[in-house]
Amino acid sequence: SQTIHQWPATLVQPVGSPLSLECTVEGTSNPNLYWYRQAAGRGLQLLFYSVGIGQISSEVPQNLSASRPQDRQFILSSKKLLLSDSGFYLCAWGGNMVGEYFGPGTRLTVL
């Protein structure tokens, strides 16, 4: 069966520091991969999605970037975090016929 991993689970970072969040998927090949952000008490905002290695689509222009160096690996990065980057970051795989399956999430607090 398919499994999706995210790490770290929680992260506290100072403003202006860099960020790297990692997501990996097991049990499937060539998945569509997604990064979402959820602000406290809010809905989900799609940040990036990828249909294959090196293929990234950005939904929201901001100081975040994403990369997909391997088929089942999706990385979310920032060179300098802002206070507004705080939130719950969710990685997901799937799409279309099966919907999306979400990882456990990373809770990021920027101070």
Next chain:
Amino acid sequence: ELKVEQNPLFLSMQEGKNYTIYCNYSTTSDRLYWYRQDPGKSLESLFVLLSNGAVKQEGRLMASLDTKARLSTLHITAAVHDLSATYFCAVGSNDMRFGAGTRLTVKP
């Protein structure tokens, strides 16, 4: 741009009662998804609706899709406390858009 609206945003129910959550979307789509999120947790897929008139049921939850009206409903039958959570609908394919969520509280 695809917009997805859910209502109500907050719902407090008594155990044993029935209620419906509504999800409207702005552009044509033949795929709609429902998710559940418990506090502090990730999202769990509940239903995938892939065609007009699709109806799916799991326990006390039933979801339906009317693509012509651009409307999906999530009906709760005889609510129990364990159903307390936030429910999201989502529409789209690669660029999926989520509703704001309905926070459901079921009281004894």
